[in-house]
Amino acid sequence: xxxxxxxxxxxxxxxxxxxxxxxxxxxxxxxxxxxxxxxxxxxxxxxxxxxxxxxxxxxxxxxxxxxxxxxxxxxxxxxxxxxxxxxxxxxxxxxxxxxxxxxxxxxxxxxxxxxxxxxxxxxxxxxxxxxxxxxxxxxxxxxxxxxxxxxxxxxxxxxxxxxxxxxxxxxxxxxxxxxxxxxxxxxxxxxxxxxxxxxxxxxxxxxxxxxxxxxxxxxxxxxxxxxxxxxxxxxxxxxxxxxxxxxxxxxxxxxxxxxxxxxxxxxxxxxxxxxxxxxxxxxxxxxxxxxxxxxxxxxxxxxxxxxxxxxxxxxxxxxxxxxxxxxxxxxxxxxxxxxxxxxxxxxxxxxxxxxxxxxxxxxxxxxxxxxxxxxxxxxxxxxxxxxxxxxxxxxxxxxxxxxxxxxxxxxxxxxxxxxxxxxxxxxxxxxxxxxxxxxxxxxxxxxxxxxxxxxxxxxxxxxxxxxxxxxxxxxxxxxxxxxxxxxxxxxxxx
Amino acid sequence: xxxxxxxxxxxxxxxxxxxxxxxxxxxxxxxxxxxxxxxxxxxxxxxxxxxxxxxxxxxxxxxxxxxxxxxxxxxxxxxxxxxxxxxxxxxxxxxxxxxxxxxxxxxxxxxxxxxxxxxxxxxxxxxxxxxxxxxxxxxxxxxxxxxxxxxxxxxxxxxxxxxxxxxxxxxxxxxxxxxxxxxxxxxxxxxxxxxxxxxxxxxxxxxxxxxxxxxxxxxxxxxxxxxxxxxxxxxxxxxxxxxxxxxxxxxxxxxxxxxxxxxxxxxxxxxxxxxxxxxxxxxxxxxxxxxxxxxxxxxxxxxxxxxxxxxxxxxxxxxxxxxxxxxxxxxxxxxxxxxxxxxxxxxxxxxxxxxxxxxxxxxxxxxxxxxxxxxxxxxxxxxxxxxxxxxxxxxxxxxxxxxxxxxxxxxxxxxxxxxxxxxxxxxxxxxxxxxxxxxxxxxxxxxxxxxxxxxxxxxxxxxxxxxxxxxxxxxxxxxxxxxxxxxxxxxxxx
Numbered sequence: 001x002x003x004x005x006x007x008x009x010x011x012x013x014x015x016x017x018x019x020x021x022x023x024x025x026x027x028x029x030x031x032x033x034x035x036x037x038x039x040x041x042x043x044x045x046x047x048x049x050x051x052x053x054x055x056x057x058x059x060x061x062x063x064x065x066x067x068x069x070x071x072x073x074x075x076x077x078x079x080x081x082x083x084x085x086x087x088x089x090x091x092x093x094x095x096x097x098x099x100x101x102x103x104x105x106x107x108x109x110x111x112x113x114x115x116x117x118x119x120x121x122x123x124x125x126x127x128x129x130x131x132x133x134x135x136x137x138x139x140x141x142x143x144x145x146x147x148x149x150x151x152x153x154x155x156x157x158x159x160x161x162x163x164x165x166x167x168x169x170x171x172x173x174x175x176x177x178x179x180x181x182x183x184x185x186x187x188x189x190x191x192x193x194x195x196x197x198x199x200x201x202x203x204x205x206x207x208x209x210x211x212x213x214x215x216x217x218x219x220x221x222x223x224x225x226x227x228x229x230x231x232x233x234x235x236x237x238x239x240x241x242x243x244x245x246x247x248x249x250x251x252x253x254x255x256x257x258x259x260x261x262x263x264x265x266x267x268x269x270x271x272x273x274x275x276x277x278x279x280x281x282x283x284x285x286x287x288x289x290x291x292x293x294x295x296x297x298x299x300x301x302x303x304x305x306x307x308x309x310x311x312x313x314x315x316x317x318x319x320x321x322x323x324x325x326x327x328x329x330x331x332x333x334x335x336x337x338x339x340x341x342x343x344x345x346x347x348x349x350x351x352x353x354x355x356x357x358x359x360x361x362x363x364x365x366x367x368x369x370x371x372x373x374x375x376x377x378x379x380x381x382x383x384x385x386x387x388x389x390x391x392x393x394x395x396x397x398x399x400x401x402x403x404x405x406x407x408x409x410x411x412x413x414x415x416x417x418x419x420x421x422x423x424x425x426x427x428x429x430x431x432x433x434x435x436x437x438x439x440x441x442x443x444x445x446x447x448x449x450x451x452x453x454x455x456x457x458x459x460x461x462x463x464x465x466x467x468x469x470x471x472x473x474x475x476x477x478x479x480x481x482x483x484x485x486x487x488x489x490x491x492x493x494x
Numbered sequence: 495x496x497x498x499x500x501x502x503x504x505x506x507x508x509x510x511x512x513x514x515x516x517x518x519x520x521x522x523x524x525x526x527x528x529x530x531x532x533x534x535x536x537x538x539x540x541x542x543x544x545x546x547x548x549x550x551x552x553x554x555x556x557x558x559x560x561x562x563x564x565x566x567x568x569x570x571x572x573x574x575x576x577x578x579x580x581x582x583x584x585x586x587x588x589x590x591x592x593x594x595x596x597x598x599x600x601x602x603x604x605x606x607x608x609x610x611x612x613x614x615x616x617x618x619x620x621x622x623x624x625x626x627x628x629x630x631x632x633x634x635x636x637x638x639x640x641x642x643x644x645x646x647x648x649x650x651x652x653x654x655x656x657x658x659x660x661x662x663x664x665x666x667x668x669x670x671x672x673x674x675x676x677x678x679x680x681x682x683x684x685x686x687x688x689x690x691x692x693x694x695x696x697x698x699x700x701x702x703x704x705x706x707x708x709x710x711x712x713x714x715x716x717x718x719x720x721x722x723x724x725x726x727x728x729x730x731x732x733x734x735x736x737x738x739x740x741x742x743x744x745x746x747x748x749x750x751x752x753x754x755x756x757x758x759x760x761x762x763x764x765x766x767x768x769x770x771x772x773x774x775x776x777x778x779x780x781x782x783x784x785x786x787x788x789x790x791x792x793x794x795x796x797x798x799x800x801x802x803x804x805x806x807x808x809x810x811x812x813x814x815x816x817x818x819x820x821x822x823x824x825x826x827x828x829x830x831x832x833x834x835x836x837x838x839x840x841x842x843x844x845x846x847x848x849x850x851x852x853x854x855x856x857x858x859x860x861x862x863x864x865x866x867x868x869x870x871x872x873x874x875x876x877x878x879x880x881x882x883x884x885x886x887x888x889x890x891x892x893x894x895x896x897x898x899x900x901x902x903x904x905x906x907x908x909x910x911x912x913x914x915x916x917x918x919x920x921x922x923x924x925x926x927x928x929x930x931x932x933x934x935x936x937x938x939x940x941x942x943x944x945x946x947x948x949x950x951x952x953x954x955x956x957x958x959x960x961x962x963x964x965x966x967x968x969x970x971x972x973x974x975x976x977x978x979x980x981x982x983x984x985x986x987x988x
Contacts, residue, residue: 124591
């Protein structure tokens, strides 16, 4: 591939890129042939942050190492289309693991935190409403961290809270870290409230089904793996009618370009070995919008055991952190924290997969969701995971049972993967998100690259399902539709 | 009082009217003297729908027969002012009775409905989000009843719900009837979602404290009870500079008039014996806006017993209705329903008042909240209440205990009181609420009576705290502020 021509070049073979290609090649209105669409993928595998690991388990499980749930079930296009096509049957292939979360804390000696009796959910709901109203009633209010606004609420309404409510609310609210993927001292209060459009459905089938379905109608020849894009020349002086994409395998000339690389890659300076060099540079309106966002690091640590010493029926456990004092939660970790200063969410595969028959051995497993900066540390030092977590497991070991050593520890590698560098997009204190979406989604005239043949897709380039697989999917669909419309409306052949 | 003059005449001595007078007489900017403000009250008592009954109990309790909670605690002005002035101490005078509601149903043989295991709250939350999105994504969608939209949701997403979830969701959603005050076949889906600004605080002190506080600074001579307003002449031909208010005790001439009668009275035709005749008639913009609303009938039935045969610590019980088949829920009842076709909410005074020492006798009590049309039937036939409800008490009688006969039954009388005629404002299917608020609140130029000296206040005349005591209170404050501003800006003395 020293040099080649195509009509549409797509950078990135994750869900966004694959869905773009799939739509371009299969839409009834499309005039594109297979050779008109080319996907360039820097890694040696297809799928991006969708990755179903079918081989690492010693228990015969397959694990979604990337996205694992259908979020926003009321409006999740991927779920609805998969149901409609018969590919996914909710009652068989899915599991709503949304029973009230069981909460544990070191304070409560092997018993769950009495969330109901302490009315912690009511207080947490009130805090969330407080945050909403706080920024809604005065848009000019300064942003602060989720931890800080919790203190503002407690100070303002302290006379209406018990001392236990104050203490555990500050821990409970850190549950958000396991959505946002980073510690609460950095979570933007202004952006902290998630508006979920419906329930969350755990995908028992494994998200590889979605990749397989998309790949079924994309010729393998049109996906080039191990092909990293180094430079994008959007105002191509060599060939006025073509965009120029320089890879380490050669040059691609194209009429349309859809950039679906992770936000983390877009945020890198062009001089960075894994960054993209743009010629001319991206306008400041885009780079500033990118700078206002962050790239989170939700991680997973899967423990497999020869026996199930925890409640096999519990769906999710939130383990609260110890009090942290003056520790800077977001500081890079060079050694494991001395105590459990980050909350984690345990998802119990035994409960979720009980209607699934893939498991071949005795024993059982669960996964812990972690946040930055702990994720980075554990992904770099997976051998330290067991020692760090095991003391906290005393909170919920079943009475009379002994915590056994794991037979297998599997951690994600998203932060150590130089092509991914984390999990998904987010907003830190004083950041913003709408700007990036407006700049990249191409939906608002005059913003971003304007009415340009250089397009963006991915979980970060959409306000619908941002951070999610269905967000990446619909953004790919959106860009394909734009290109089809643009191409079909041309009066001449390019 | 054959004929008298005053500057401000206020119709109605409920919270809205009292707060209007209180502000007019005590605001530092006010130039009004006591004789400038006159309140006309049709009933023989002051307080309107605030009524703390200190005498009916055989157990020494006092009961708030009207409003009993502080709603929207984050923004409830009455609560905040009462705390700030030292009149109300939350930890002593209030109780957050908001532990997760225990749900009972005849199906579950003396055990609570396993709401957690059935994940009914997740499904209920999803339905609520569905309703929100349904009307948000297409504003032109037709309204329907809460029951109907529940069926739409179940039909649309039935493959994702268990048969038990479908069955009990249809019952659980009727919990809204105990907020809205009427049956779910009439509740407007479009208006069904309540946005609570914070928790709900039960008022142990009794709301009479608020009346007492307001009355402390309103001379008793300026409140005329048993004085019903029959006619309001707003374009007074007899005396061009005065408004003319005709009562059954004589005529009042005034410069400003604040009408705080319940919405139910405003909705009556002028020919009705309890209605108000307007000369000239109210503009169609107002009467049509009033017609688009309804007046609900939340009722209370208090049972007192010599012994506590239920869980003394439970705070609230939602008792689900039996399946109703083709029964028209909103039809007027001429006899008690043959089975429990209306859900009720039990509020357990034993749990709420446990830190209160007012109770003098053994025994205990609880209150059941009811909805139209059941409220009307029970208020007219309080002797039928026990027989109607008692079978359902089998669902939650404590094991080994016997349901005893009540020693006292106290029902509200709001629907049978011709000056009140129900509980508070609401919206039925195809109705609307914003119009009325816009027409009556006087906040939008060109609507309602415009820049008129005839003003409206009350729980129905505000978008903030509508239906609540703090809504009535702030609307009274608003109208007083308008009058003070108008009066002080006049260049001449009226």
